[in-house]
Amino acid sequence: MTSATLEDDAAHVLVVDDDRRLRALLSSYLMKNGHRVTVAATAAEARTFLDGLAFDIIVLDVMMPGETGFEFAADLRKRSQVPILMLTARGEPQDRVLGLEIGVDDYLSKPFEPRELLLRIGSVLRRTRASPFGKPEAAIVRFGPFAFSLERGELRAGEEVVRITEREREMLRLLCASPGDSVSREVLSGLGGAAQERTVDVLINRLRRKIEQDPANPAYLQTARGTGYRLIADG
Known part of the structure; x- marks a missing residue:
């Protein structure tokens, strides 16, 4: 089921959930707020x-009959980098780590307010839609062939945008804000604790x-032994 035609640049959201009432609720709410659904x-x-349509973001439930959201996301990541926001009633740290390893962009635990989902979708879309830097040189950190815009949270290799998730972007911002300095795992996790540090x-x-x-011998994103990590920038 798809929404009627909206603005030409309206984001197209694919909602995948086995709960019929939740699908109807989210479809109605997101369409009222300017999205195709x-x-x-x-x-x-x-x-x-997905075989016939292009989507800007997928809102994906974890617990579905048959193939789970985790399994579907892992398979999708083999051929697509479409942003994924995962809905989960499972708040265990290991589940979040699994989602991050797969390449999920963001998590939202059930139950949730539709307004929060709308805001999270907007945040992910702003970060993942490619656009030129167009910002002063001081706002850009360069390392090797890469350039990261602190303002836009955008990573480029030359003219090509490098696909990163929202969590990766937040972490890269912290590292690029103080290039060469060690940033602790606790700061990078935002919360502290062993589970969050494992996520880092x-x-x-x-x-x-x-x-x-050579990821095993990093030149740019180095381990600060006993503390955390540091980014080695040019100059």
């Missing part, structure tokens, strides 16, 4: 839509795979 009850139905290590490894020629 397509809904699917299963991963298989979502794939059918997962995100660092993912970032290294995107920016390092």
Whole structure:
């Protein structure tokens, strides 16, 4: 089910959830707030839509009959970098780590307010839609072939935008704000605690795979032994 035609630049959201009432609620709410919406009850139905339509973001439930949201997201990431916002009733740290390892952009725990979902969708879309820097040189941190805009939260390799998730972007902002200085795992996690620090290590490894020629021997995103990590910038 898709929404009627809206503005030409309206974001197209794919909502994947086996809860019929929640699908109807989110479809109505998101359309009222200017989005195009397509809904699917299963991963298989979502794939059918993805074969013929382009989406700006996927809102994906974790617990679905048959193929779970985790399984669907992992398979999708093999061929697509469309942003994924995952809905979950499971708040365990290991589930969040799994989602981050897969490449999910953001999490929202059930139950939630539709307004919060709308704001999170807007945040992810602002960060993932490519646009030129157009900002003063001082707002850009360069390391090797890469440039990161602190203002836009945008990472580029030359003229090409490098796809990073919202969590990776937040972490890169902290590292680029003080290039060369050690940033602790506690600061990078935002919350502290062993579970969150484990999440930091997962995100660092993912970032290294995107920016390092040899992730096992990083030139830019280095470990500050005993404390955290540092970004080595040019100049």
